[in-house]
Amino acid sequence: MPDWEWTVSGYTLIPNPFWGGILYPMIVFSILFAWPALERRFSGDRAQHHLVQRPRDAPFRTGLGVAFLLQVTMVQIAGSADRLYVDFEVSYELQVWFWRIAAVVFPILGFFIARAICRRLQRSDAHPLRGWTGAPVARSADGGFEAAAPPAGGREGGSPPA
Numbered sequence: 001m002p003d004w005e006w007t008v009s010g011y012t013l014i015p016n017p018f019w020g021g022i023l024y025p026m027i028v029f030s031i032l033f034a035w036p037a038l039e040r041r042f043s044g045d046r047a048q049h050h051l052v053q054r055p056r057d058a059p060f061r062t063g064l065g066v067a068f069l070l071q072v073t074m075v076q077i078a079g080s081a082d083r084l085y086v087d088f089e090v091s092y093e094l095q096v097w098f099w100r101i102a103a104v105v106f107p108i109l110g111f112f113i114a115r116a117i118c119r120r121l122q123r124s125d126a127h128p129l130r131g132w133t134g135a136p137v138a139r140s141a142d143g144g145f146e147a148a149a150p151p152a153g154g155r156e157g158g159s160p161p162a
Helices: 017-043 059-078 081-088 092-124
Strands: 006-008 011-014 137-139 145-147
Touching: 017 059, 059 092, 081 092
Parallel strands: none
Antiparallel strands: 006 011, 137 145
16 A cells, blocks of 8 residues: 555554555445445346346456456455565565556456456357266165166256256
């Protein structure tokens, strides 16, 4: 944090740790708390939603979430710059400039990368993490479990049976 210590006639009004230790977390948690109301206001969507939406269905929101998380992460990692200085012997001034730039550039890059990935997934409607390869399990008469034969429809490699 910048060296902002306001003093009046030798008395410190606001000590420097306030900015990074109280004000910054307060801003972060205020944004997280206010996000649902802000999104309702700016999107105009006032309906109740009881299901989680896939990230690809809201590329802009996903990009903003990634950017926000990256910005908070960059600030937290920058807070440990003294350990990096000691452990890796990297110039302290170089680290300060790197983290200053990273705290602005990485969230912007993260936003555009996440949004592009979501848009590509929307266009392809692919499910890269799906592809169920298991087998249905049935309970035997003696109380144990055993793999059952796949249904007649041949669901191998598809989604799990309902």
